[in-house]
Amino acid sequence: MIEQVGQSIPRKEDHRLLTGQGTFGADAQFPRMLRARVVRSPVAHGRIAGIDTTAARALPGVVDVVTAADLPSDLRIPVRIKVQDIDLDDHLQPVLARTDVRYVGEPVAVVVAEDAYVAEDAAQLVVVDIDEENIIIDMDDALDQHTIADFHLGFGDVESAFTAAKHVVALDFSVGRHSAIPMETRALTVDYAAGTDSMEVYGATKVPVFNRRVLAGMLQMDESAIRMRAVDTGGAFGVRGEFYPEDFLVPWLARRLRRAVAWVEDRAEHFVAINHSREQRHHLEVAFDDEGIILGLRADVRHDNGAYVRTHGIIVPELTLAMLPGPYRVPAYDGRVRVVLTNKTPCGTYRAPGRFEGTAAREQLLDLAAATLGIGRVEIRRKNLLTSAELPHARAMSTLGTDIVLDSGDYVGLFDRALARVDELGWNDLRERGRAEGRRLGLGVCAFLEKSGLGPHETADVQITNTGRIRVHSGGTSLGQGIETVLAQIAADQFGVSADLVDVVNGDTLLQPYGAGSWASRSTVLSGNAVRGAGREVADRLRDLGSQMLESAPEDLEVADGVVRVRGTTTNAVSLAQVWQAAQPGSRWLRPDEPAGLAARHRFSVDHMTYPYGVHVGLVEVDPGTGGVTVLRYLIAYEVGRAVNPALVEGQLRGGMSQGLGGALLEQFRYDQSGQPQTTTFIDYLMPTASEVPVVEVVLREDAPATTNPIGARGAGEGGLTGTGAALASAVSDALGLTSMDALPMDPAFLVQALATAANGVERLASQVNHYEVVCE
Numbered sequence: 001m002i003e004q005v006g007q008s009i010p011r012k013e014d015h016r017l018l019t020g021q022g023t024f025g026a027d028a029q030f031p032r033m034l035r036a037r038v039v040r041s042p043v044a045h046g047r048i049a050g051i052d053t054t055a056a057r058a059l060p061g062v063v064d065v066v067t068a069a070d071l072p073s074d075l076r077i078p079v080r081i082k083v084q085d086i087d088l089d090d091h092l093q094p095v096l097a098r099t100d101v102r103y104v105g106e107p108v109a110v111v112v113a114e115d116a117y118v119a120e121d122a123a124q125l126v127v128v129d130i131d132e133e134n135i136i137i138d139m140d141d142a143l144d145q146h147t148i149a150d151f152h153l154g155f156g157d158v159e160s161a162f163t164a165a166k167h168v169v170a171l172d173f174s175v176g177r178h179s180a181i182p183m184e185t186r187a188l189t190v191d192y193a194a195g196t197d198s199m200e201v202y203g204a205t206k207v208p209v210f211n212r213r214v215l216a217g218m219l220q221m222d223e224s225a226i227r228m229r230a231v232d233t234g235g236a237f238g239v240r241g242e243f244y245p246e247d248f249l250v251p252w253l254a255r256r257l258r259r260a261v262a263w264v265e266d267r268a269e270h271f272v273a274i275n276h277s278r279e280q281r282h283h284l285e286v287a288f289d290d291e292g293i294i295l296g297l298r299a300d301v302r303h304d305n306g307a308y309v310r311t312h313g314i315i316v317p318e319l320t321l322a323m324l325p326g327p328y329r330v331p332a333y334d335g336r337v338r339v340v341l342t343n344k345t346p347c348g349t350y351r352a353p354g355r356f357e358g359t360a361a362r363e364q365l366l367d368l369a370a371a372t373l374g375i376g377r378v379e380i381r382r383k384n385l386l387t388s389a390e391l392p393h394a395r396a397m398s399t400l401g402t403d404i405v406l407d408s409g410d411y412v413g414l415f416d417r418a419l420a421r422v423d424e425l426g427w428n429d430l431r432e433r434g435r436a437e438g439r440r441l442g443l444g445v446c447a448f449l450e451k452s453g454l455g456p457h458e459t460a461d462v463q464i465t466n467t468g469r470i471r472v473h474s475g476g477t478s479l480g481q482g483i484e485t486v487l488a489q490i491a492a493d494q495f496g497v498s499a500d501l502v503d504v505v506n507g508d509t510l511l512q513p514y515g516a517g518s519w520a521s522r523s524t525v526l527s528g529n530a531v532r533g534a535g536r537e538v539a540d541r542l543r544d545l546g547s548q549m550l551e552s553a554p555e556d557l558e559v560a561d562g563v564v565r566v567r568g569t570t571t572n573a574v575s576l577a578q579v580w581q582a583a584q585p586g587s588r589w590l591r592p593d594e595p596a597g598l599a600a601r602h603r604f605s606v607d608h609m610t611y612p613y614g615v616h617v618g619l620v621e622v623d624p625g626t627g628g629v630t631v632l633r634y635l636i637a638y639e640v641g642r643a644v645n646p647a648l649v650e651g652q653l654r655g656g657m658s659q660g661l662g663g664a665l666l667e668q669f670r671y672d673q674s675g676q677p678q679t680t681t682f683i684d685y686l687m688p689t690a691s692e693v694p695v696v697e698v699v700l701r702e703d704a705p706a707t708t709n710p711i712g713a714r715g716a717g718e719g720g721l722t723g724t725g726a727a728l729a730s731a732v733s734d735a736l737g738l739t740s741m742d743a744l745p746m747d748p749a750f751l752v753q754a755l756a757t758a759a760n761g762v763e764r765l766a767s768q769v770n771h772y773e774v775v776c777e
Helices: 014-018 054-058 116-125 158-164 208-219 245-257 267-273 315-323 355-373 377-382 411-425 427-436 483-495 523-550 576-582 646-665 724-736 748-759
Strands: 034-040 046-052 062-067 107-113 127-132 147-155 167-175 187-193 198-202 226-229 261-264 280-288 294-304 333-340 393-399 402-406 440-449 457-464 470-474 502-506 557-560 563-566 573-575 599-605 613-622 629-639 696-701
Touching: 034 116, 034 245, 034 267, 046 107, 054 062, 054 116, 062 116, 062 245, 107 116, 107 245, 147 315, 147 393, 158 280, 158 294, 167 355, 187 245, 198 208, 198 245, 208 226, 208 245, 245 261, 280 355, 294 315, 315 333, 315 355, 315 393, 355 377, 355 440, 355 646, 355 724, 377 411, 377 440, 411 427, 411 440, 411 613, 411 629, 411 696, 427 440, 427 613, 427 629, 440 724, 457 483, 457 523, 457 576, 470 483, 470 523, 483 502, 483 523, 483 557, 523 557, 523 563, 523 573, 523 576, 523 599, 563 576, 573 576, 613 724, 629 646, 629 724, 646 696, 646 724, 724 748
Parallel strands: 034 261, 198 226, 294 333, 470 502, 629 696
Antiparallel strands: 034 107, 046 127, 062 107, 147 333, 167 280, 187 198, 187 261, 280 294, 393 402, 440 613, 457 470, 457 599, 557 563, 563 573, 613 629
């Protein structure tokens, strides 16, 4: 049997999804099931003077209306990822607002009815009386009184580096607020069994074991009485599957009413309720010697976290600082971040959190430095990239609780390979021909560093069934990334069979109660190696029992093609089903001191993350009349260490690029001066379609297997997005004849102004931040 790892086999998930047999959050149906509808604050900040539910309760079909007064006191959602030893308890979000509201969309009540239409009608009858108070929308207005965290990360002697510098280049750069917009909004269905005081929760994705632990604590129930059952998911991207107010409210209502309860978020709710992300302002300074070699880097970052701290705590700003030096040789670095609260939807992670923002800012700083020092954009990057001889490279910082040690790699080699491929494709010639025709074409490049494989551990069970099939119970969860296929390939190779003979179950807390979930590009590295370890233990068990059945030494046996056999023969063999039978209680092959069955549980642990890296190159055209940007060509070069399924890796990279394109050119949550969101439909919130996303050329490399795990894999879930904003900003500035850009998304009106200004010989413009950050009255 050909090794399954490394093959682009079709996804195991696709058959059920393409034939309509998938189970999504709203597909779970139960008799007498009730529907919930959340009542949300219509104002950005104020004191709750009263909530009148009389009319809603009187509507036929309404079963219950709940406010904070009905809940246990002071229920708040805890932080899942704690960093920096900063106390955030005073800033956690309540399940329902009791005395104040702090953003439009904050939950204040819940209506439960016999059907969804009655629930929605009743929710509109709930009268929430709020005495409005002053609001803060701009993060800089919050710095004095609403900074909840202020910390530094860094290494080396920064002051000496800047004192010795021959050149210092500074840049102010901002990234606009946006988030993931999955095809499927959030949905949760809870089936409650009154006789046993137990429940099954459908729709919890990403971190079901953590969510169960939190829910059990808040409900004061035993964890074993709660079964989280992950379902198919129409996209997650970091925002879906965290513990939100609804993740408590729906189970609590099911228990209170002793009936199944379902809640499905509509799109308008999603825009104001889901974790927002990205909104940061950077002031960066970089010190160079006479040769254009970086001596030191400073960063002062302001991060708008919205109205509350949610489950991610302040990990996004920490990641921004930790990853900001990127793949470059930076002898000295000081990064400071101030995290503030404003009257906007709270923030969390969105695919490549902190890295999309920091990469865009850093790479624009390098473009500006190249122009200032009279060095080419490619040259300034190449001469400052860490070389293979300098890896592994330790930076005296930590993030996500782990020290930063950049493992093996060849940053310069991949950079040159990407540029060579661009030359082969003729993109430089295409740019020059376009310019000769009077068109505004530009080519942009960026190098970036990612992180993946976050521990500390993950657990997997592997077992042989009575039919000889292999079954995997993984602590990872399926978010559309193809984890079922990848884990099946890894498991299959432990037994020398096709992945078709492997069944994978993810995210079921009854079957796998110790999983840490799928997030931070950890699934292949952590879950994959846990499956590998468990599979190897079961394979050893097969050889041990097979040696008794075949009267051969275990070392003379191999497990392949669905049998255990003596090496070099095809007839002296027993099937996996036969060995399973031999492992059952009462079997003559089972020794008294041996456990029955063919199963193993393996926990894989790591102390450090692994650091994938890559290069993005984009070719764009800017329309001088409208400021519209068309991405003509795009390339991603990426070092994945070991690609379990190359087609899935390429799909992840291409999909990530499309999301990055949205953040670079189109997507932004806007607010007016009263804190009212201005982007709550797809008419207002622009996203890229197939018309805007180009064919993405992928250069996938496996030249530097990770040294932190046996498979050698590096994560691939976020690298397609990480560098997109940076590369497109570089390309647009090249097209406009500017030294750099200073904000994402790149507003068309600003680009029209930039074209006019560039025609007058001005290389830089006043910031576009105020132009599109707040929609003024």
